[in-house]
Amino acid sequence: MKTSARSSFTWRKVTENKLFFPLLALSLILLFDFIFIPGFFAIESRDGDLRGSLIDIFRNGSTVMLLAIGMTLVIATGGVDLSVGATMAIAASMAGILMNPSALKNEVFFVTDPNYTFQPLWVVIVLSLLVSIMCGLWNGVLVAYMRIQPMVATLILMIAGRGIAQLITNGLRVQITYRPYAFIGQGWIILPFSLYIVAVILLLTWIMTRKTSIGMFIESVGINFRSSYFSGIDEKKIKLLVYTFCGFCAGIAGLVASSNVKTSDANNIGLTTELDAILAVVIGGTSMAGGRFSLLASMIGALVMQAITQSMYAIGVPAFALQAIKAVVVILVILLYSEQVRGFVRRISSSKNEV
């Protein structure tokens, strides 16, 4: 969108745009798919709903996109939240146990009725999100008020969180058969329903950060929290807000993920997604040191991650081996953004100009 012809259009301006590298990466992957995977771009309409590999990228990527929204803000304050995967599992377990509490009686009880639920849906959603907000609040208090390093503070919940999730479900995997709940992750209204959730959250966050001064406060805290404090910004409250919001996003992601697989499995829901989310943000060009951020770039980063996954599945790479490929991609991205490599490229190009 930035490449539209302008009077001051220069190559340099394009390459320095935040969206340039993520978009370039995404288009490279899609080009690869276009060449090597026939029918990747085919979109068919089934009962008025659009389906196809391209739509699947968006649908399966919605979890990481949700996490990336919260993670972008956290990383912009110079922190990181490693506990989002565990928070997802906690929210999913909470939702599962509220809909099918038989696991508490130490027995797997086969509910097959698609209309059965123990609590009404709104109670399920509100309570699960409340629990995830509490998780975020806990991280925020540790980071902002106890002054513990973000990575360490969130590591605690990352270690204990899965244990807590298993405690909630009594260590069992809870089957979710309630159909309206399944709609969250599997429903379609022309496009997948989870995409609308992502869009709403993204819009809200965008308004919160770009139409109020909160966004600028976040960036200022990320660049230098001490000088922000002296210029009258309550950096502790900003940090608390950001971590709480990240927990909230992780809670929604947990609901989407559990409704997608129709079980709440404390061991596997959200496993290693925290890494995907962080990488999405890093690919989006937000510096891990904090400071300027771009929500849209993080969204594209999340899509890049999902597009890689999807195309690797399409050409038949086994799920576990995928990690190695992801690692190589990460290393390439790190190289692309690192100052040393950029300086090297700049030196080469400038010496060429001199010649």
Next chain:
Amino acid sequence: MLRRINDFVSKNRNLIPLVSTALLALAAYGVGAYFFVGMRNPQVFFNLFRNTSFLLISGIGMTFVILTGGIDLSVSGVVALTTVATAVLLRDGWNPWVVILLMLAMGMTLGAIMGSFIVYLKVQPFIATLAGMWFARGMCFFISDNVVGIDNYIFQILGQTKILIPGLTELALSQGKPAPYINIPVIVAFLLLFAAIYVAHYTRFGRSIYAIGGNEGRNEQSARLMGLPVDRTKLLVYTFNGFCSALAGLSFSLFVASGHGLYASGFELDVIASVVMGGTMLTGGAGYVFGTFFGVLVLAVTQALIQFIGTLSSWWTKIVIGVLTLIFIGVQTVLANRKSGRQGAQTLQDALRKRQRLALGFGAVAVLAILAIVSSTRLGSASSTENPETAQCVIKPFREAEAANLIKDGAVIVYNRTAGPLCVDELFAIYPDGRVLGNDGVNNVESEVDPAEVDQMLSKISGDYKWFTDAIYGRYLTPCRQCFAHYVSVSYRGQEKTVSQVDGTASMPQGYTLTLALIRSVLPEINPAP
């Protein structure tokens, strides 16, 4: 008096976490030995080391990395890769000694590559090592998808040689007990520990490590200005940690005698937690290698206690370790603030710190109180019901022969359910005339349903749920503590098929689940819940 205590505490504050960890480990073991007779067995004590030798080896490397202010998340990946590569190379007939050397070289290479990313490209340690973990885990599955067993003679010798403890052997034999022993990986771990202590405290390299870490990276700059070889030291530290990970992987593969890419998942968290509990600051610059030993010991004792209590499930380990890590990090933060509080005596900040310290103290007390309440109720219930068969019930095998006889007698559906939290063993038979018979070996029950219903059920099972097709298959694993094992035999129109499953395993076929639900809906209860 108070002042003297205060001074003493300030002077030796670096030792506080270490000493408290050591006391905690001993106290936890003492409590365990008081409640459970089994824990007084010396072999249980030595098993603490046998089960965690790889954790100790990896923790030593991690301590160095954390002392420089970095972190290494790749250890679990490297451990898994080592187990798989070792197993596959041994299967292909390589010389085991060559394999061991090769694995150590591989670990060092991976460590060096990650280290050079961190040192020369200024990538954050946590991202670089994360990529390393993914790479290593992914490579495991390029090598082999399945579990590969190790049945090499040398590896068997290394893994199973019993080293008796001098002095304790005669004592145990005089009491008629088997002599307690440790094994070779434990010896290796301790040798590495002593070498690491020497390196950390008595060499120039060790002093440089301490000089680099701490103070949010500002110390690194001062170390550089002092002319210390910062880059080389950091690179060496990550290489050493790669070596430790590979060694831990070898020790792990001796322990489980096989290799697979999913082994040791979440291992890095255990390692980091034990380093932190050992009193090493996560910001770097302060801590002792010897503390890591106690950190590992705390983790091992926690696991052993939870095993002994029996009614607690394994996930309590995670929660306890998380809480302990939190407390230790809190203590460290307080101590660090105390240190910096000496230099700038600003009244406002002092007040803030005091408040923070109070809040932290209250938080820790609250957490401990909750933990104490929970554990006391659990411990109480465990010790009050000391002898029941529920605590250690044995999973009964399916009564397959009896089930086959029932089918021969004309039953159309036979359903046997075992295991579960109370280790039930219920066998039901449904006859075409609507009789439902059940027994659990002690009690018998009988009930009646409409014969038409039985016929309807059968046609549904064979038609809708596709019982007699390949879509229904059995996958039997050992049931977990809460799960039931199901054995269903259906005979309908000359066809007969038996499938057994355990719930909680990955994927029960849809039709199987529905069949089970259908059958269970007509069964009477044998022991009505009180």
